[in-house]
Amino acid sequence: MTEKRNIAIIGAGIAGQEAASVLAGLGYKVTLLEKQERMGGMLNKWSKLFPDFSSSQQILDTVQVSANKNLSVICNADISSITKENGRFELSDNSSLKVYADLVLLATGYNLFDATLKEEYGYGVFENVITSVDFEKVHKSGKKLTTLLGKEPRRVAIIHCVGSRDAKSGNTYCSKVCCITGVKQAIEVTRMWPDCEVFNFYMDLRLYGSKYDSLYLEAQKHHKVQFIRGRLSEISERQDKGLQLKAEDTLQGRPLRMNADIVILLVGMEACEQNADLCRNNTLDLDENRFFKSKNIHYARNISTQPGIFMAGSCICPMSVNETLESSRSAAFLVDKSFRSVQVEE
Amino acid sequence: MRTLMQRLGEDVRLKEGLHACMSCGICTAVCPAAEYFEYDPRSIVVTVQSGNEAKIRKLIESDTIWMCGQCMSCKPRCPRNNCPGLIISVLRRVSQETGAFVKSRLGRQQYLILKTIGTNILETGYCVFPASVVPETHPEQGDVWRWIYQNKEAVYERVGANLDKEGPGAMRKIDRENLNELERIFAESGGNSFFSTIVKFSRAYAKESGFTDADGEPDMEKYTDFLLNEDNDEK
Amino acid sequence: MSQFDFLKPKSRQIEFEQFDDRILTFVLERERSFLTCISCGGCTATCSAGNLTSFNIRKIGLSLRRGSINDLSDEIQKCMFCGKCTLVCPRDINIRNVVLLIKKRIAQLESEKTL
Amino acid sequence: MENIISIPFLVGMAYLFIVLIFRCIKWIAGLSKFDKIRLLKSITGRRLFQSIKETFMEALLHRKIFRKNPVLGYMHMSLAFGWFLLIVVGHLETMMAEHSMFVPFHKAVFFRYYESSGDFYLSGFFAFFMDLLLLFVLSGLMFAIVKRFRKKLFGLRRTTRLKSGDKIALTSLWLIFPLRLLAESTSAAVYHNGGFLTSGVGFVIDFIGNPAILYYPLWVAYSLSLGFFFAALPNSRYMHIPTEVVFIFMRNAGIRLKKQNDSYTDVQVFSCSRCGICLDKCQLSVAGIDDSQSVYLLKNIRNKNLSDEKLFNCQMCGRCQIDCPVGIETIELRTVQRIESTRDYNSSYDYLIQEIATKADVVYFAGCMTHLTPRVISSMKKIFATVGEGVWFMDEVKAPCCGRPLMLAGQYEAARKLIENNSRMILDSGAHTLVVSCPICYKVFKEDYKLPDVEVVFHAQYIDALIASGRLMVDAIGLRMVYHDPCELGRGMGMYEAPRRLLGRMGEVVHMKDEKEYAYCCGGSLGNIKITEDERKLLRNQALVAYESYSPDVLVTACPKCKKTFAAGRKMKVLDVVEVVAGAILAEKPQKVENPLAEQDVDALAFAPDMTCNL
Amino acid sequence: MMKNSQVTVTKEIADDNYFYLRSCIRQNFFPGAEKVFLDILKNKLGKNIIDNANHISCTGIGYHSDIVPYETYQAMVARQFALMTEQGLKNAAVSCITSYGGYNEVMKTWKEFPEEEAKARKNLKNATGRRFEIPENISHSCDIIYKFRHDIAELAQYKLINKQTGKPLRIVDHIGCHYAKIFPEKGIGGAEQNTVLSAIVEAWGGQSVDYPERRHCCGFGFRHYLVKNNRSYSISNSKKKFESMEPYCPDMIITNCPGCNMFLDKWQYALAKIEGKTYSGDKNGIPVLSYEELAGLVLGYNPWDIGLQMHQVDVEPLLKKMRFDYNPDEKYLDAGGKFMGQPEFTGCLP
Incomplete structure (x- = not known):
């Protein structure tokens, strides 16, 4: 019986790290590959988490993998190809890096929607239009959100579904976390500026998680956040660099025009562009949203269409932090299970 | 007897214009007509999407479908790649084919448009031409236009147009041969029968509403006069 | 300029910048629960007066929150308080x-002749 | 010189009389022409004796308070009746001493000051009896002082807060009798003329000081305390003492509250003694609402600072009215204030169009609230079908509200429009009976609709009559039931027995401590416009906890609003009386008796609108 | 801040051999604009462009005011293509925005529903015996000016500079809705940040000024303008645009669409009559020029040769700012140099 116990995990965000810890703990040889200089992935960009406003750093610290004889971490490794030869996977980046493994766990995560593609919202054109990630950056810095001219905003509009549920952006799926992020950020804005009016423009409010709806209630009750059902049509800049918004108040059936000092676009989650590269030399498939396709979305969500390749976290579909961690633990379990069944067969 | 929904579905533009609407309202947000009328393209799309015959019947008999300005501003914004403006075109077509248009004030105006634009097209080959923009009915065209209108020959000649003359150039006379071709295209492709459908229903409505001459036949001059003065309720 | 009588430039857009909050503030100061309306329409669906007329209580609340209060005084009279x-x-x-x-x-504003 | 000491008293007294006369004239002048005639007739006729008797029983003996709480009753009685007797007997004594039928008022009050000989017929008896009366009053005063600091001993949890006018009056009132005792005692020490009490106290004074020096100042102090009290009285809550007499006379004359304020409102307002009994009856206090109760309503009307927040924050359940010792119509009075407050914005309901009535013998009006408890409707339908009654279900599809919720909100004029509209429809139907299943509707149909030849019956009454006449047969289902009296039906309309009798035919109705007129409000009342839902829940839970302690199988009520409110509490199964009946109907052929609880699970637990039942 | 013109352009524009398709409205109200366009292409840029006498209105106004059914419209478009095919040309240069949108719409329908194309071919054949090939390239005439904007700039005698201040002229643009809203990929810069006119303006030295309602419709609305009682819609929309551009103090409005050019010109006059105000800070109003007319000015054409006397809002204030060399006395002279009378009133307010 040969020992087949090498696992390569692509992506050292929270999904990759969590799975790595679990698998290394079970005694497997784990190689954790990260394309960035440091681990942590997208969560590094976040300041506070919904629905409890806990610090994202706390999660990062908790999942942080430590050096271990079973675990090696390689940063700056942008894996662009996976091939299978003689029952072993060869992973390589564009340079000379080659990693061999018996099993591969994809934890490549997601990309943020490029808001400049929604030209009518003027991101990258009007300075007072920012994305939810830009807001997190401001929040993380401990500074207060101000207009371009450094003034206190008197009205902030938060736009839901930017790059999600939008055929025009090519993403017809729901990114799932933006609605609750919008509610969270609305509260954060009013905490920074208690006199600031905050308006959320939404199509449907999809606050599906535990305790999410109470955050919604809190936003209305204690922070006077207002919700307008209608998709934002366009943003134009006024002479004073303020912004003019147009939407329909669909509940009234009337068009609506509003001025705002700052607009926050809740950018959705997209599949990574590199996903297609990873599919090239094997039978990995992507689903219609360009995320990795599961063998079965109910009972084999972590199992890809290529035997021996597993998936964890938001490379499968948009996920929140807690779902990501659960997903990676379940992936680790399936990886472990597959090793055991291989041994039994042999 | 085809249902209204079937009639709508026969037009390719409905397939182009309607996929599945999620009522986000972006079309109404950008719609210039929604800003000035009690009008909401979103709810029109929802009605068509519902497939409810009674509601669609009510819709094509209403003023609502005639409020769209056909600017198509809705098209580039829809997150589901719909085009409410096209759906409206289809509704208007069915409204005219079935005679529903005479039930609403704005719908009845199709007769006026037919009398002006339709006649212009068939008789001159232009949708508009200088003699048709009469200053009395177009006060907004201003004094400069009045001067142009009164001095057509000289002014158009001065700026290099070929008003009412043979050969190429702006405002040239469209010769008989080309007009015949135009007529044949209209006859062949259903344009003429569409024109006569509008006239037929308008005449019936005129008669029904008591605009008749001594013989009890519809008096379309009286009817035209009525349409021109049929006023906007909102005023 | 009677020759332009047929032209009446107008708009029915909800203009947030012309927000008339005189009723909204009054209501919110005295009934804070109104803050949490989510426009679900349950009220309108069950409404006894709405069963008899076009009265739409959800829209009334919404008009208030959009600061468009012009047509409110006639509409609100329809409520039967059930x-x-x-x-x-x-x-x-x-x-x-x-x-x-x-x-x-509304009665106050009408008596002040400011509605 | 002698007479100077009576000056403070006389001045106070004169002021009081002038104010009282002025007030009485104003009140009577403020009455409508018909009410004036009524009042005149009543004081010239036999009613006069009734009024005098009632004045004696209530204003002096405080019979109602006695019934409620003997100690509190004694306190009030000793002060009022004791003082009254002191004045009357003192006057007799003076007449006896002066041998004259006409003695000046102050002579009687300061008799011991003037009278030094003590040598007249029955003087010994009078001295003894007057001392006894003084002791009687002082005992009451002692209770009053104890009550101020230990209210629980008197069965009161809370008493009203005092304002400055009240404090002056109260202080002087408290001082009157001890000062009288001391003054008379010094007189007794100086002149040896007192009874057992005053001479005893006089002996003590003599022992520890010099009565001859204290004599004059004490009598002056006594006179001053009387003067202060009388002067402060019209601006204090003690105004209730004279006003109550006027109130009793007017009430007995048949004068009633109108739909607007008039002097009868004023009389009722001034009749409130702020005893605080209503505070304890009011359930709002469990929700921490303690500024809108009846006593504060009356006070705020009097002080003209009644806010909408207080006016509309009341369940209108009527618990306070039951125990009011003065008999003030707190609920009606509040309704009048609501009418006054919203008079400027009544709706016209121009949109109402006359729906066509269906001819029928019986009209059923379910009411808005019942539409949210469809099981009540289906049960009613089942009963109508079983007895084969030709019924027109008037508001099945559309009909205006009955108007009662508008009345409760003070929108009287608006309610009239709905009433007119509904009345026309009912009369057009040619029905002889109108059945309603909602107490809210029942009250307004009974009181405000004019439906000649149409009998308005509550569903419990109607069904009970069906059973009594043999048209409907029900089986005993052996349930232990707690019956909750809906406010509008019980205290509102006085109907306590019909539902109990009906339920008694099918099972056991548990007797409870707080039932009938003392029943709790469910908390859901439409009468309160200001209360929050969370506060309502506290009220509801108070009732539910009480009912739970009897561990019934089911809580039965007769009001859809109560039903929904209790059901939302999710503590026990809640049914309307008609649902119990529908579950116990015997068809002609005896069949298995359904357990009405079996199918009620959903409804009993429902807290969102129950739309499960399609009729 | 990014310059308005800096958006990647993916649209292909043919560089020679055009078949010119005229616009009903442009011929009617601004015949000089079409004349100068042809002249610039032929004589200044040396291009081959055919002005065929047989082409008729595409009937787009009838189509969008719903009296011409789509089948008929398709056949009419097919006829234009047939004329072009017969001329041996594959590139259309379209003067009218409505036609431009219509041609693209028809082509899109034919692509998705080939049976519609077959029907159109059959109808055309039966009616006229003509056949056609689908054009390789359809460009609006503004696309062509856009393509050669730098060549024109090199030939230019004037720059879009306010010579009185030395600063660039402040120019707001109005893109006709049907140019890019129906098919954003067919318009330079797409539907949202359309750059076809701003790039032209900037290439010729002017400053393109953004304003909030830049993308709003002028308010033609077809049936809304055609029926007199409905015109409130039209003027309301234009008013909204004027109100939005007013704070930016533009020196002129450049338009893309013949209809818009006419409306923005005439509605300023009508609004002045109704409300007693203009949006230009003077009594004249904001001059409105089409891109052809502006190209003509830049290249030094005589303003009265290119028909600028046919505008209600006088263009002289603009000419003065540019220190344009023109003869005001020629404005109302006919082709033979004879005075042909003059309007009672020009501009907006007396």
């Missing part, structure tokens, strides 16, 4: 009080 709306509201909003406050405020 309280079904309050009984079905998922957010426990005291709608009867909201209606009473709106009526009161």
Whole structure:
């Protein structure tokens, strides 16, 4: 019986790290590959988490993998190809890096929607239009959100579904976390500026998680956040660099025009562009949203269409932090299970 | 007897214009007509999407479908790649084919448009031409236009147009041969029968509403006069 | 300029910059539960007056929150105060009080001739 | 010189009389022409004796308070009746001493000051009896002082807060009798003329000081305390003492509250003694609402600072009215204030169009609230079908509200429009009976609709009559039931027995401590416009906890609003009386008796609108 | 801040051999604009462009005011293509925005529903015996000016500079809705940040000024303008645009669409009559020029040769700012140099 116990995990965000810890703990040889200089992935960009406003750093610290004889971490490794030869996977980046493994766990995560593609919202054109990630950056810095001219905003509009549920952006799926992020950020804005009016423009409010709806209630009750059902049509800049918004108040059936000092676009989650590269030399498939396709979305969500390749976290579909961690633990379990069944067969 | 929904579905533009609407309202947000009328393209799309015959019947008999300005501003914004403006075109077509248009004030105006634009097209080959923009009915065209209108020959000649003359150039006379071709295209492709459908229903409505001459036949001059003065309720 | 009588430039857009908050503030100061309305329409669906007329209590609340109060005074009169709306509201909003406050405020504004 | 000491008393007294006369004239002048005639007739006729008797029983003996709480009753009685007797007997004594039928008022009051000989017929008896009366009053005063600091001993949890006018009056009132005792005692020490009490106290004074020096100042102090009290009285809550007499006379004359304020409102307002009994009856206090109760309503009307927040924050359940010792119509009075407050914004309901009535013998009006409890409707339909009654279900599809919720909100004029509309429809139907299943509707149909030849019956009454006449047969289902009296039906309309009798035919109705007129409000009342839902829940739970302690199988009520409110509490199964009946109907052929609880699970637990039942 | 013109352009524009398709409205109200366009292409840029006498209105106004059914419209478009095919040309240069949108719409329908194309071919064949090939390239005439904007700039005698201040002229643009809203990929810069006119303006030295309602419709609305009682819609929309551009103090409005050019010109006059105000800070109003007319000015054409006397809002204030060399006395002279009378009133307010 040969020992087949090498696992390569692509992506050292929270999904990759969590799975790595679990698998290394079970005694497997784990190689954790990260394309960035440091681990942590997208969560590094976040300041506070919904629905409890806990610090994202706390999660990062908790999942942080430590050096271990079973675990090696390689940063700056942008894996662009996976091939299978003689029952072993060869992973390589564009340079000379080659990693061999018996099993591969994809934890490549997601990309943020490029808001400049929604030209009518003027991101990258009007300075007072920012994305939810830009807001997190401001929040993380401990500074207060101000207009371009450094003034206190008197009205902030938060736009839901930017790059999600939008055929025009090519993403017809729901990114799932933006609605609750919008509610969270609305509260954060009013905490920074208690006199600031905050308006959320939404199509449907999809606050599906535990305790999410109470955050919604809190936003209305204690922070006077207002919700307008209608998709934002366009943003134009006024002479004073303020912004003019147009939407329909669909509940009234009337068009609506509003001025705002700052607009926050809740950018959705997209599949990574590199996903297609990873599919090239094997039978990995992507689903219609360009995320990795599961063998079965109910009972084999972590199992890809290529035997021996597993998936964890938001490379499968948009996920929140807690779902990501659960997903990676379940992936680790399936990886472990597959090793055991291989041994039994042999 | 085809249902209204079937009639709508026969037009390719409905397939182009309607996929599945999620009522986000972006079309109404950008719609210039929604800003000035009690009008909401979103709810029109929802009605068509519902497939409810009674509601669609009510819709094509209403003023609502005639409020769209056909600017198509809705098209580039829809997150589901719909085009409410096209759906409206289809509704208007069915409204005219079935005679529903005479039930609403704005719908009845199709007769006026037919009398002006339709006649212009068939008789001159232009949708508009200088003699048709009469200053009395177009006060907004201003004094400069009045001067142009009164001095057509000289002014158009001065700026290099070929008003009412043979050969190429702006405002040239469209010769008989080309007009015949135009007529044949209209006859062949259903344009003429569409024109006569509008006239037929308008005449019936005129008669029904008591605009008749001594013989009890519809008096379309009286009817035209009525349409021109049929006023906007909102005023 | 009678020759231009046929032209009446106008708009029905909700202009947030012309927000008339005189009724909204009055109501919110006295009935804070109104803050939490989510426009679900349950009130309108059950409404006794709405069963008889086009009265739409949800839209009334919404007009208030959009600061468009011009047509409110006639509409609000239609409410029969039966309280079904309050009984079905998922957010426990005291709608009867909201209606009473709106009526009161409108009466005040009308007596000041500022509506 | 002698007479100077009576000056403070006389001045106070004169002021009081002038104010009282002025007030009485104003009140009577403020009455409508018909009410004036009524009042005149009543004081010239036999009613006069009734009024005098009632004045004696209530204003002096405080019979109602006695019934409620003997200690509190004694306190009030000793002060009022004791003082009254002191004045009357003192006057007799003076007449006896002066041998004259006409003695000046102050002579009687300061008799011991003037009278030094003590040598007249029955003087010994009078001295003894007057001392006894003084002791009687002082005992009451002692209770009053104890009550101020230990209210629980008197069965009161809370008493009203005092304002400055009240404090002056109260202080002087408290001082009157001890000062009288001391003054008379010094007189007794100086002149040896007192009874057992005054001479005893006089002996003590003599022992520890010099009565001859204290004599004059004490009598002056006594006179001053009387003067202060009388002067402060019209601006204090003690105004209730004279006003109550006027109130009793007017009430007995048949004068009633109108739909607007008039002097009868004023009389009722001034009749409130702020005893605080209503505070304890009011359930709002469990929700921490303690500024809108009846006593504060009356006070605020009097002080003209009644806010909408207080006016509309009341369940209108009527618990306070039951125990009011003065008999003030707190609920009606509040309704009048609501009418006054919202008079400027009544709706016209121009949109109402006359729906066509269906001809029928019986009209059923379910009411808005019942539409949210469809099981009540289906049960009613089942009963109508079983007895084969030709019924027109008037508001099945559309009909205006009955108007009662508008009345409760003070929108009287608006309610009239709905009433007119509904009345026309009912009369057009040619029905002889109108059945309603909602107490809210029942009250307004009974009181405000004019439906000649149409009998308005509550569903419990109607069904009970069906059973009594043999048209409907029900089986005993052996349930232990707690019956909750809906406010509008019980205290509102006085109907306590019909539902109990009906339920008694099918099972056991548990007797409870707080039932009938003392029943709790469910908390859901439409009468309160200001209360929050969370506060309502506290009220509801108070009732539910009480009912739970009897561990019934089911809580039965007769009001859809109560039903929904209790059901939302999710503590026990809640049914309307008609649902119990529908579950116990015997068809002609005896069949298995359904357990009405079996199918009620959903409804009993429902807290969102129950739309499960399609009729 | 990014310059308005800096958006990647993916649209292909043919560089020679055009078949010119005229516009009903442009011929009617601004015949000089079409004349100068042809002249610039032929004589200044040396291009081959055919002005065929047989082409008729595409009937787009009838189509969008719903009296011409789509089948008929398709056949009419097919006829234009047939004329072009017969001329041996594959590139259309379209003067009218409505036609431009219509041609693209028809082509899109034919692509998705080939049976519609077959029907159109059959109808055309039966009616006229003509056949056609689908054009390789359809460009609006503004696309062509856009393509050669730098060549024109090199030939230019004037720059879009306010010579009185030395600063660039402040120019707001109005893109006709049907140019890019129906098919954003067919318009330079797409539907949202359309750059076809701003790039032209900037290439010729002017400053393109953004304003909030830049993308709003002028308010033609077809049936809304055609029926007199409905015109409130039209003027309301234009008013909204004027109100939005007013704070930016533009020196002129450049338009893309013949209809818009006419409306923005005439509605300023009508609004002045109704409300007693203009949006230009003077009594004249904001001059409105089409891109052809502006190209003509830049290249030094005589303003009265290119028909600028046919505008209600006088263009002289603009000419003065540019220190344009023109003869005001020629404005109302006919082709033979004879005075042909003059309007009672020009501009907006007396």
